[in-house]
Amino acid sequence: MFEFARTLQQCHAFQPDRDDMVLVLAGKNTILSFAGTQAALPCRKEMEELGSYGVIFIGMLDDRRCFAREIPESSAVDLPEPLRLYPIRQFLFEFPESWRMALCRARELLFWQGKHRFCGQCGTGLIASENDSGLNCPACRSVYYPQLAPAVIVGVTRNGGKELLLAHNRNFAGNLFSLIAGFVEAGENVEAAIHREIWEETSLRVKNLRYVASQVWPFPNSLMLAFTAEYESGTAQADGEELSDLGWFTAEDHPELPSPGSVAREVIDRIFNQ
Numbered sequence: 499m500f501e502f503a504r505t506l507q508q509c510h511a512f513q514p515d516r517d518d519m520v521l522v523l524a525g526k527n528t529i530l531s532f533a534g535t536q537a538a539l540p541c542r543k544e545m546e547e548l549g550s551y552g553v554i555f556i557g558m559l560d561d562r563r564c565f566a567r568e569i570p571e572s573s574a575v576d577l578p579e580p581l582r583l584y585p586i587r588q589f590l591f592e593f594p595e596s597w598r599m600a601l602c603r604a605r606e607l608l609f610w611q612g613k614h615r616f617c618g619q620c621g622t623g624l625i626a627s628e629n630d631s632g633l634n635c636p637a638c639r640s641v642y643y644p645q646l647a648p649a650v651i652v653g654v655t656r657n658g659g660k661e662l663l664l665a666h667n668r669n670f671a672g673n674l675f676s677l678i679a680g681f682v683e684a685g686e687n688v689e690a691a692i693h694r695e696i697w698e699e700t701s702l703r704v705k706n707l708r709y710v711a712s713q714v715w716p717f718p719n720s721l722m723l724a725f726t727a728e729y730e731s732g733t734a735q736a737d738g739e740e741l742s743d744l745g746w747f748t749a750e751d752h753p754e755l756p757s758p759g760s761v762a763r764e765v766i767d768r769i770f771n772q
């Protein structure tokens with residue numbers, strides 16, 4: 499189980515314990531400690547030998563204190579056994595939900611702190627709040643909180659749910675097709691974002707939006723909000739900018755789909771299994 503802790507400076511109040519867990523981010527990788535094929539998160543004593551230690555207290559993971567630390571990828575190339583680099587994207591789909599939550603929190607907080615070292619109003623260096631997740635400016639007293647980028651992802655169906663709209667994004671590898679997705683704009687609610695994204699990217703109008711699930715996607719700070727919608731009108735056309743191809747597919751006949759574990763796949767499976 500992972501329990502959130504909001505006080506970034508709590509780590510300074512604790513006596514460091516060599517059994518504390520440390521989530522280390524090194525570029526697109528994290529570091530795991532392997533005993534045979536069994537992976538564990540590294541503890542502070544293993545990381546101290548690398549000259550690294552936890553700097554942000556992110557919460558309690560399986561009743562142990564858990565810290566997050568970012569190191570340059572170049573300093574993690576020759577790791578001593580039993581430590582090994584492990585791709586973050588793979589980690590998110592293969593390990594328990596509690597580990598996933600801890601890693602997402604670590605990555606989003608480290609990203610946000612890295613981008614907020616100075617006050618945007620007066621330029622003074624920011625310091626972590628003792629009371630919450632904020633960063634405070636000691637000069638002008640501005641307060642900054644972690645920022646998330648909400649995004650919508652939508653399974654559009656027609657023909658009583660038998661057909662699902664799937665699209666190939668120019669950034670997707672190979673012949674992968676997925677759902678229509680995009681960021682919520684400033685000043686826009688989630689429903690408006692869904693209608694706008696689908697119209698802009700596919701020239702379709704949809705109706706009957708239904709919320710399905712959400713997923714933290716820390717690349718670098720998204721919160722994916724997944725919905726289904728029903729086709730209303732229009733002829734589906736890829737916009738040619740973001741999407742290069744799209745079409746209506748069935749459970750029996752469809753292209754390559756996103757990996758299991760992603761919220762996109764959860765929505766697709768739910769529609770195809772109905």
Ligand SMILES: [Zn+2]
Nearest residue numbers: 617620635638
């Ligand atoms: Zn300031």
